[in-house]
Amino acid sequence: MTSQIIPVDPFDFIIFGGTGDLSERKLLPSLYYRQRDHQFSEPTRIIGTSRSKMSDEEFQAFAKQAISDHVKPADIDAKELKTFLARLSYVSADATSGAGFDKLKKAIGDSDRIRAFYLAVAPALFGDISHKLKEHNLITPNSRIVLEKPIGRDLDSARKLNDLVGDDFHESQIFRIDHYLGKETVQNLMALRFANALYEPLWNSAHIDHVQITVAETVGLEDRVTYYDKAGALRDMVQNHMLQLLCLVAMEAPSSMDADAVRDEKLKVLRALKRINGNEAPKHTVRGQYRAGASAGGPVKGYVEELGKESNTETFVAIKAEIGNWRWSGVPFYLRTGKRLATRVSEIVIEFKPIPHSIFGDSAG
Known part of the structure; x- marks a missing residue:
């Protein structure tokens, strides 16, 4: 499947938390790539907002540094970067007190073009x-x-958050984002499975021995200390990114590529996952936490040293999951993710069952 660049109508993109870690590492670099690929139409604008006091020029300098740090040098085009930075402005606003929202309203104006509020x-x-x-x-x-x-x-807090936002926005206006699904390789999974006459007939328990889904990171906490200790690897990676990947591997063919049709098939997979009770947890799950050691050729601190206090939060988790349906009965799905691992890798391994008998002998590999 070849990615296709489709220019979009002009819009306003407002980033709450515009000076934060996610904006710096992911959003601003990604938006720059949309500029470089000529996907923006005029007069598209990007407005950063947070509690920090900052001028437009300072926010543009922040964005420029973010792109320098997180975009490959070969991908940075000086002309496109200048055009991109000119789209950026900044408004200081406080979500709890409401201070600055009048200024934000003035900055956005009365245009009826699409406005996306990214939280x-x-x-x-x-x-x-x-x-x-x-x-x-x-x-x-x-x-x-x-x-x-x-x-x-x-579940309870998720429902409360959905209700709070749902009081102000219609469901069709609410977009819950999992950025892993935007990766081109992940998107290609759909084509590999459902546009491939070779693999799809074999994509079941009769031919597949097991599935491994691995997301390994070499970095530690970085700037996510406060968030990560409350979440841990299970909440940070497994219940969103990795379960989405599992669904794409295991789901039945949707009736179309319509978002609701794809969602319905994913839900069937999630509902078919076998529950792991307390007695089974030690046999089917592993939790761990990295300690002081070496990485990238130098010494690194352990998790509790980086955090500055004792903690039982896991930085590594592995799960043996099973899907109780006709297609996947008896096929284990091994999910594992963690920080400060030896290699940075994101991969899905489909291990097919061996042939009944090899005529080539053990030395043939």
Whole structure:
């Protein structure tokens, strides 16, 4: 499957948490790539907002440094970068007090073009921001609100957050984002499975021995100390990114590529996952935490040293999962993810069953 660049209508993109880690490492570099690939139409604007006091020029300098740090040098085009930075402006606003939202409204103006509010902030602020947008009449029929994970800590808190945002935005305006699904290789899974007459007939328990899904990172906490210790590897990676990958590997063919049709097939997989009770947990799961050692040719601190206090939060987790349906009965799915591992890798391994008998002998490999 070849990616296709489709220019989009002009829009306003407002980043709450515009000076934060997610904006720096992911959003601004990704938006720059959209500029470089000529996907923006004029007059598309990007407005950063957070509590920090900052001028437009300072925010543009912040974005320039972020792109320098997180985009390959060969991908940086000086002309496109200059055009991209000219799109950027900044408004200081406080989601809890509402200070600055009048300035944000003035900066956005009265245009009826699409405006996307991207919440790159802690989930505790989702409701406050949503309500302030409504109070200041910033929500139009062409508005979108984008929620980054984690959407709550558990089922109860997730429902409360969805209700808070749902009080202000229609469900069709709410986008819950898992950025792993934007990776080209992940998107190609659909084509590999459902546009391939060779593999799809073999994609079942009769031919597949097991599936391994690995997301390994070499980095430690970096700038995510406060968030990560409350989440851990299980909440940070498994319940969103890795389960999405599992669903793409295991789901039945949707009736179409419509979002609801794909979602319905994913839900069938999640509902078919066998529960792991307390007695089975030691046999089917592993939790760990990295300690002091060496990485990238130099010494590194352990998790608790980086955190500055004792903690039982896991930085590594491995799970043996099973799907109780006709296609996958008896096929284990091994999920593993962690920080400070030897190699940075994201991969899905489909291990097919061996042939009944090899005529080539053991030395043939």
